[in-house]
Amino acid sequence: MAKATRVNHIAILVDDAEKSLNFWRDVLGMQVSHVEQIPAEESKVFFLPIGDVTIELVQPDSADSSLTRFLEKRGPGMHHICLEVDDLLGMLDRFRGKGIHVINEVPLVGLDGVMYVFIHPKSTNGVLVELYELPE
Numbered sequence: 001m002a003k004a005t006r007v008n009h010i011a012i013l014v015d016d017a018e019k020s021l022n023f024w025r026d027v028l029g030m031q032v033s034h035v036e037q038i039p040a041e042e043s044k045v046f047f048l049p050i051g052d053v054t055i056e057l058v059q060p061d062s063a064d065s066s067l068t069r070f071l072e073k074r075g076p077g078m079h080h081i082c083l084e085v086d087d088l089l090g091m092l093d094r095f096r097g098k099g100i101h102v103i104n105e106v107p108l109v110g111l112d113g114v115m116y117v118f119i120h121p122k123s124t125n126g127v128l129v130e131l132y133e134l135p136e
């Protein structure tokens, strides 16, 4: 049976990455491993690995992306948690039977070959959840 196996990352939406880095980097002593411009998300992402998990600070760089609207409505804060699963298509099959609302019904594939979907917070009792299936 398909199952979630580990946490991959936790994404935090920020309006001002430097302000957030004042906490995550300068107070907690975490390090930014790299920074990436992600065109699909119209964002600049700062990656801060901690153990097996990465904290991602996501700073929208477009005036009218959905992330910018989210930021305007809710302010900076937790955006989503990403879990790795061992069988994403099997998981999606199960979701259909349980009425779980997946935001992108067809999994997207990232540049690095990761297959991913987002589950609507209405189906998780309040948390936007991203699921990853890593390439072999």
Ligand code: CO
Pocket: 009, 011, 080, 082, 130
């Ligand atoms: Co994510």
